[in-house]
Amino acid sequence: MKFIAKTAVYVAMAAAPALFAIPAANADPSDTSISSQGDATKGQRLFNRCKACHNLTATARRRIGPNLDNLFGRQAGGREGFKYSKALAEADFVWTEQNLNDWLAQPRTFLPGNKMAFAGLRKEQDRKDLMAYLRDSTVEAAE
Numbered sequence: 001m002k003f004i005a006k007t008a009v010y011v012a013m014a015a016a017p018a019l020f021a022i023p024a025a026n027a028d029p030s031d032t033s034i035s036s037q038g039d040a041t042k043g044q045r046l047f048n049r050c051k052a053c054h055n056l057t058a059t060a061r062r063r064i065g066p067n068l069d070n071l072f073g074r075q076a077g078g079r080e081g082f083k084y085s086k087a088l089a090e091a092d093f094v095w096t097e098q099n100l101n102d103w104l105a106q107p108r109t110f111l112p113g114n115k116m117a118f119a120g121l122r123k124e125q126d127r128k129d130l131m132a133y134l135r136d137s138t139v140e141a142a143e
């Protein structure tokens with residue numbers, strides 16, 4: 001009996017790591033593994049493609065798209081006062097570099113039904129460069 005109990009504990013312990021080993025790659029908003037491979041100066045130029053629709057500070061006037069201040073770690077579709085598509089308003093994720101990377105690569109397929117009229121940034125390096133710029137420029141300085 002004692003032996004069986006011990007065996008059961010052992011089996012449970014052995015199984016536990018497998019349960020928690022589900023890859024949580026880039027689920028952490030503070031993970032900078034994409035932006036760290038980018039060039040923020042080039043990224044600033046790439047942001048010209050977003051500028052018509054997005055500002056980067058909370059106080060700047062809203063354009064066609066929501067302001068992108070404090071983007072990393074923010075709930076998708078969570079900017080108060082912006083009328084999002086149903087797809088983005090109901091999206092249940094936080095903006096991490098990985099999510100932003102996938103969104104920018106193919107906005108349509110990443111989240112079908114969203115209303116961001118942007119074809120996407122096809123080059124992986126462009127996304128890294130833009131991400132490096134956004135990491136620096138979306139953080140609101142404490143007044």
Ligand code: HEC
Nearest residue numbers: 049050053064065066076077084085088114115116117118
């Ligand atoms: C033609 C206008 C337009 C362009 C260009 C554009 N966007 Fe957008 N963007 C939007 C709109 C509109 C939304 C809201 C979409 C919705 O509600 O489905 C949006 C949403 C977003 C969101 C989600 C924000 C949130 O609050 O969840 C991010 C991030 C974003 N855009 C980044 C970018 C970046 C980076 C670029 C440039 C590479 C870009 N966008 C280019 C119009 C644009």
